[in-house]
Amino acid sequence: MLDIKVKSFKEFDIEELYNVLQLRSDIFVVEQDCVYLDIDGKDDKAIHVLGYKNDKVVAYTRIFKPGDYFDQASIGRVAVHKEYRKFGYGKIIMQASIKAVEEQFNKDEIKISAQKYLTKFYTDLGFKSMGDGYLEDGIPHIAMIRK
Template sequence: MITWKLIPFSQLTNIELYQLLRLRVDVFVVEQTCPYPELDCKDTLEGVFHLLGYQDDQLVACSRLLPKGTSYPSVSIGRVATLQSARGNGLGHALLKQAVIECQKLWPNESIEIGAQQHLTNFYQQHGFTQTSEMYLEDGIPHVDMLREVD
């Protein structure tokens, strides 16, 4: 059972912030052996929300929800991460489903754009996203842009 919290940066507790940053660094920097600027100054922007998924008081999943015009012309979801030891039971799908639901609540009738790692294209397609760009390298990792049209 996952407990979801949707929190703007200014309301994150010190512990929540530490857990969030640790999970993202563990996944995107350590696990993917990709040194890059994880702290990109978007976390603190007005209108940005952090979706945190807890299981037994442990942060196991997170994503960042951004209003349109922040990363893309449309609303976007980024920094989608799950704890490595918690994978294999559909946690990633639950996270993305919840992220889409929260975006629809925050910004009704808006499309959602993402910059997806290319090897995860099929995963995102299962949630209604379609590829909108050719492959490009971001921090040395192949990515594609994807869009989920308004339902």
């Protein structure tokens, strides 16, 4: 099972921060071959949801209260280490993130900017597509809402 921890930015230790940034870089920059600014100055406003397996961060998201990213609460930087995707950890980290939004911000409306190929994954978690798709950092995305 995945061990979930929810932390503010200030609660990270150096090793955890390094592991999270490495996971995000491995997926969003290297694996997806996308040059973009991952360290965007927003991590200090976010609450971070970390999934550990054997003391290693293998799944991650960051959540924002309404107004800090979108008008609604939001979940972003959804990442699961490539070797751990077959275990359903994406669903587990998202469920933990939805719960964290509800508990941390007392909100149940959540907006995400989803990579279009993951629409069904997010639909299965209760999100609905909004409007037309768009390119974000050269990758097709769609806005989705969960109420």
